[in-house]
Amino acid sequence: MYTQPAALRSVLDSKYLEYCLSEYYDLGQWGECLFWLRGLNDTYKVRTPNGFYILRVYRREISESDVSFEISLLTQLKVLLDSEHTNVAEPIVKKDNSWYTVLDAPEGKRIAVIFRYINGIENGLLDEESCFAFGQSAAELHSAMDKVILNQPRYNLDTRFLIDQPLERILNYIGEKHEAAPFLFQFASTLKERIIAAAEQGLDWGICHGDMHGNNNALEKNTYFTHLDFEWSAKGWRAYDLAQVRARKRQQADKQEPLWNALMSGYRSVRAFSDQDEMAVELFIIARRFWVMSLDVAFIHSDNGALDYTVDWLEGFVNEFRKTNIV
Structure with a gap:
């Protein structure tokens, strides 16, 4: 007998969340729990007499060990970061001194964490001063991450x-006999070889933010950046972290180089970033796009639907990858 897998992601009712969570936190009476944003995870804005908080409900695929890793990282960074430029999101501890709650959703178990609300704005990094400040902040974050001790597997x-x-x-989705499959296989193999060759020259390796594109994962207040959304944090090449900032699409083409140079100057005013690291950034921009393509695939059947991920979607990525001249 076939059983339908619980794949689709529900939007959990605010009253249900208040019922499940409010008694476990010392936040005061909940005046409102507003569904705020549907991203890879779901975000709610909670209002209490003590102020606002952010409630994150992770998607079903995120395990307790994933959340435990992120919280351990954040709580250590809160102690290690003593800076005029950099802070990180602060998870709120529950009354029993634990950090998260496992909820029963229609699609399966989902984990909820409450964070302190961050006052700030999303900086578009459209001028050299902002880029310099963000570079400083990114470097301070990496420097603090070098001191973090994590025992969880990752x-x-x-x-x-x-x-x-x-x-x-990707190949499982389009089929290994698809006409685009040989190119994608060759492209991926060659890109992997180039990254390995670059890494052998010596690249900075350590805990990364994992999603440092500088858009919605850092809020600024008076050149003070608070970094959030550490869901993809893990050890990796720091050039991969900065590649995500380099590849931002909101900047005008004629300003990209000056803005990148300003960001690099800010970063290097705090910690080293070698010429080899900087040369590798372009490779990691391409690798990031390949990973994003696969992330699209990961959520087609459970969240996004297939309509927008057919011929035009595939051709768009293939044409983009051909223009890189990797193969």
């Missing part, structure tokens, strides 16, 4: 994560 942001697993996911 994957690495290596070529297996960036290339091998995405290739398998």
